Amino acid sequence: MQGRKLILLGLAACLAGSALAKQAKTQTPVSKTAPKASKKTGSSASVAKLAAPIALATAASATPAKRQPVIVSDSGPEAQLAKIFKEIEGNRLGNALQLTESLLQQHPNYRLAHLIRGDLLLARTQPIQTFGALNGAPADKVADLRAEAVVRLKGYREKPEANFVPRYLLQMQADQRHAIVVDTKRSRLYLYENDVANGGRPRFVADYYITQGKLGAEKLAEGDKKTPVGVYHVTANLPRQKLADLYGSGAYPINYPNEWDKQQGRKGSGIWLHGTPSDTFARPPRASDGCVVLTNQDLDAVAKNLQVGLTPVIISNSVEWLSLDDWAKERNELNKTIDAWRADWESRDTDRYLRHYSKRFKSAEQNFDQFAAQKKQVNAGKEWIKLKLDNLSVFRNPGKEEVVVVTFDQDYRSNNLNNQMKKRQYWQREDGKWKIIYEGSA
Amino acid sequence: MTSTSLLQPRFKQLKTLRALAIGLAIGFAVPAFADNLPEVQRLIKQGQYPQAMEKVDAYLSSKPKDAQGRFLKGLIYTEMNKPAEAIAVFTKLTEDYPELPEPYNNLAVLYAQQKQYDKARTALEMAIRTHPSYAIAYENLGDIYAKLASQAYDKALQLDNANAATQNKLALIRDLITTSGKGNVKPSAAPSAGALAAPAPTVAAKPAAAPSASVVTSTQGAASTTPAKIAEAKPAPAAAPTPPAPVASKADAASEDVAKAIAAWANAWSRKDVKGYLAAYANDFNTPKGMPRKAWEAEREDRIAGKPGKISVTFDEPKISVSGDKATAKFRQHYQAPGLTSSTTKTLVFVRSGNKWLIKEENSR
Numbered sequence: 001m002q003g004r005k006l007i008l009l010g011l012a013a014c015l016a017g018s019a020l021a022k023q024a025k026t027q028t029p030v031s032k033t034a035p036k037a038s039k040k041t042g043s044s045a046s047v048a049k050l051a052a053p054i055a056l057a058t059a060a061s062a063t064p065a066k067r068q069p070v071i072v073s074d075s076g077p078e079a080q081l082a083k084i085f086k087e088i089e090g091n092r093l094g095n096a097l098q099l100t101e102s103l104l105q106q107h108p109n110y111r112l113a114h115l116i117r118g119d120l121l122l123a124r125t126q127p128i129q130t131f132g133a134l135n136g137a138p139a140d141k142v143a144d145l146r147a148e149a150v151v152r153l154k155g156y157r158e159k160p161e162a163n164f165v166p167r168y169l170l171q172m173q174a175d176q177r178h179a180i181v182v183d184t185k186r187s188r189l190y191l192y193e194n195d196v197a198n199g200g201r202p203r204f205v206a207d208y209y210i211t212q213g214k215l216g217a218e219k220l221a222e223g224d225k226k227t228p229v230g231v232y233h234v235t236a237n238l239p240r241q242k243l244a245d246l247y248g249s250g251a252y253p254i255n256y257p258n259e260w261d262k263q264q265g266r267k268g269s270g271i272w273l274h275g276t277p278s279d280t281f282a283r284p285p286r287a288s289d290g291c292v293v294l295t296n297q298d299l300d301a302v303a304k305n306l307q308v309g310l311t312p313v314i315i316s317n318s319v320e321w322l323s324l325d326d327w328a329k330e331r332n333e334l335n336k337t338i339d340a341w342r343a344d345w346e347s348r349d350t351d352r353y354l355r356h357y358s359k360r361f362k363s364a365e366q367n368f369d370q371f372a373a374q375k376k377q378v379n380a381g382k383e384w385i386k387l388k389l390d391n392l393s394v395f396r397n398p399g400k401e402e403v404v405v406v407t408f409d410q411d412y413r414s415n416n417l418n419n420q421m422k423k424r425q426y427w428q429r430e431d432g433k434w435k436i437i438y439e440g441s442a
Numbered sequence: 443m444t445s446t447s448l449l450q451p452r453f454k455q456l457k458t459l460r461a462l463a464i465g466l467a468i469g470f471a472v473p474a475f476a477d478n479l480p481e482v483q484r485l486i487k488q489g490q491y492p493q494a495m496e497k498v499d500a501y502l503s504s505k506p507k508d509a510q511g512r513f514l515k516g517l518i519y520t521e522m523n524k525p526a527e528a529i530a531v532f533t534k535l536t537e538d539y540p541e542l543p544e545p546y547n548n549l550a551v552l553y554a555q556q557k558q559y560d561k562a563r564t565a566l567e568m569a570i571r572t573h574p575s576y577a578i579a580y581e582n583l584g585d586i587y588a589k590l591a592s593q594a595y596d597k598a599l600q601l602d603n604a605n606a607a608t609q610n611k612l613a614l615i616r617d618l619i620t621t622s623g624k625g626n627v628k629p630s631a632a633p634s635a636g637a638l639a640a641p642a643p644t645v646a647a648k649p650a651a652a653p654s655a656s657v658v659t660s661t662q663g664a665a666s667t668t669p670a671k672i673a674e675a676k677p678a679p680a681a682a683p684t685p686p687a688p689v690a691s692k693a694d695a696a697s698e699d700v701a702k703a704i705a706a707w708a709n710a711w712s713r714k715d716v717k718g719y720l721a722a723y724a725n726d727f728n729t730p731k732g733m734p735r736k737a738w739e740a741e742r743e744d745r746i747a748g749k750p751g752k753i754s755v756t757f758d759e760p761k762i763s764v765s766g767d768k769a770t771a772k773f774r775q776h777y778q779a780p781g782l783t784s785s786t787t788k789t790l791v792f793v794r795s796g797n798k799w800l801i802k803e804e805n806s807r
Binding site: 112114142 | 588
């Protein structure tokens with residue numbers, strides 16, 4: 001029974017790891033965990049087919065170097081899958097089958113593991129050429145499972161590097177204990193802790209496989225089957241008992257469309273983080289109508305850290321990572337900018353104050369000119385203004401445009417009016433300067 | 443869903459029906475009731491199961507431990523469609539005689555009928571562990587793996603498996619071939635050697651019935667009832683005694699001819715050229731377990747021409763020793779057909795007949 005080549009190894013071999021954190025300036029080179037990829041691809045045409053798209057993805061960062069220590073904390077099937085593919089690669093198919101079967105004991109509804117098991121069993125009766133070797137297997141389903149295998153193994157091999165943080169988490173307010181960052185391209189959710197003792201530095205806790213919308217990210221319209229990209233937060237906790245089976249062990253709606261989305265004319269609703277239906281352990285990387293879907297065990301683990309109304313959920317196409325130094329720099333720059341805005345408001349010099357606002361500024365009711373006119377009028381009647389900002393949070397909005405979302409409790413006092421509110425602003429960098437393009441109550 | 447169309451090709455490879463042999467091929471003497479068991483077998487063959495049961499029970503009352511008797515009892519239960527009782531008998535046999543592969547094999551067949559493929563797999567793997575050369579178990583295991591693979595695919599890809607009721611066709615062993623038992627099973631010089639021929643040919647015939655035929659009904663046409671040919675138990679050492687012919691270039695030429703004969707034989711087999719294949723055998727070829735030449739030919743034809751899909755038979759560089767008009771070739775044979783891939787070590791003993799080398803004996807391990 002030996003001597004049979006299982007070309008599944010193409011999949012495993014091709015997943016050469018390129019690490020996650022690479023930012024323009026600090027371009028930390030990374031090691032390749034599976035440098036065999038190129039050698040193996042020669043062995044068969046089908047491997048080459050499989051390899052091609054992945055090779056493209058990893059080609060960018062081929063520089064070898066020392067690997068940073070990584071934190072591994074999630075308990076998903078990634079480690080077992082990685083082992084299984086390693087055994088397949090080494091043509092130790094018996095071991096691979098054993099490992100697959102023990103994985104299935106843990107997760108009896110794990111379709112990917114069933115597929116691998118099918119391949120390994122079939123390989124005992126005939127040589128098989130590819131992943132999902134069943135004759136006439138529905139190509140879309142096989143492709144889904146292959147995609148899941150690829151992203152899971154990549155996720156497993158490419159943990160965020162120590163000393164790098166997602167660019168979006170510039171400042172959390174003290175009572176936000178955790179933040180969630182989703183990378184739709186990688187099908188990955190990263191859980192960060194607000195390390196208050198360390199100056200509010202985000203600390204990596206765990207990462208999880210996720211499913212996004214069938215048609216990808218950057219939601220624009222109702223029913224477009226896409227996952228929104230932006231800065232959101234959890235707005236509710238819908239317990240399992242109230243949910244259809246589709247949502248699995250629970251659901252956490254987020255506030256899509258947010259103020260910015262509405263301004264941009266983005267439509268749709270009902271974007272949730274939720275679990276997985278009972279007939280499967282996991283769903284393919286692209287399968288939802290726009291929700292972010294976790295396995296039930298992962299949702300349960302993440303849910304422990306969610307605070308309704310507080311926990312930020314930042315969804316990105318492809319997470320940008322900053323070294324801690326760069327992160328601190330960006331954070332300081334923004335904190336200074338925000339404080340300058342505050343001070344200029346207190347100064348009652350309306351022109352100085354209005355310098356912080358973009359000409360394209362819009363609030364819910366006013367454009368820039370209306371806003372400027374009103375401010376001039378109001379400030380004329382002021383003898384003094386005291387402004388205090390508390391619970392400040394600053395999150396960078398994912399995407400090409402440089403936008404940050406700033407939220408705080410505003411305590412406004414003046415000779416003729418006192419007012420407390422929770423305010424949210426969107427700042428955009430215009431010609432190198434941060435300007436407010438939206439503000440309103442949060 | 444596209445699934446319905448998928449099932450067809452997948453199950454094709456499972457419909458291979460395998461071998462049932464009735465003959466009691468045990469090469470040992472059963473002193474007191476020697477004549478009883480062949481009688482039981484005759485009754486089984488005639489489908490007279492209650493009578494067969496009566497006889498075997500009578501036999502077992504005086505020899506309750508007897509492996510042969512109990513094995514036949516398990517068979518009778520199987521034939522009477524009493525799988526629970528049959529499973530009990532064969533399970534007990536595997537406990538008392540863990541070195542016998544046949545009870546494991548039959549257990550696997552029964553489990554497979556009940557769609558308990560994981561149990562079937564375990565049993566077959568046990569059969570192979572005890573007897574690594576056990577071809578029927580390999581073939582059955584191939585089917586079980588395919589079946590399990592198909593189940594796994596169904597789960598992975600959510601295929602609609604509604605009409606997968608296709609009966610599983612595994613070969614029930616009707617015969618305790620191995621002679622390495624304890625109790626009254628007397629160990630013989632070469633345990634299990636030579637009991638099996640090529641991987642495909644094993645014992646028995648494929649029932650004419652279509653896939654609907656169950657394992658149980660497919661008994662007729664089985665191999666000879668002729669009890670044990672003792673000679674069969676010890677054909678193994680074929681290659682050993684012949685010293686390699688060192689000098690003679692004549693021998694070298696002969697070696698070459700033998701190698702060509704092997705190639706032609708494997709080639710005919712691969713092409714499903716039954717005529718060419720059979721022509722490679724001598725008239726006095728030692729058929730497996732001494733079955734009649736005609737029956738053997740029919741079986742081979744069925745197994746080769748009747749096999750759906752492609753057959754490929756290849757072999758590694760043979761070791762050939764020639765001694766006069768006799769030559770022994772030992773090589774690794776790779777057999778591949780839908781549902782089965784196997785590699786076996788094969789020994790062919792050739793005799794010279796005119797300018798041809800013909801196969802006189804065929805053994806695999």
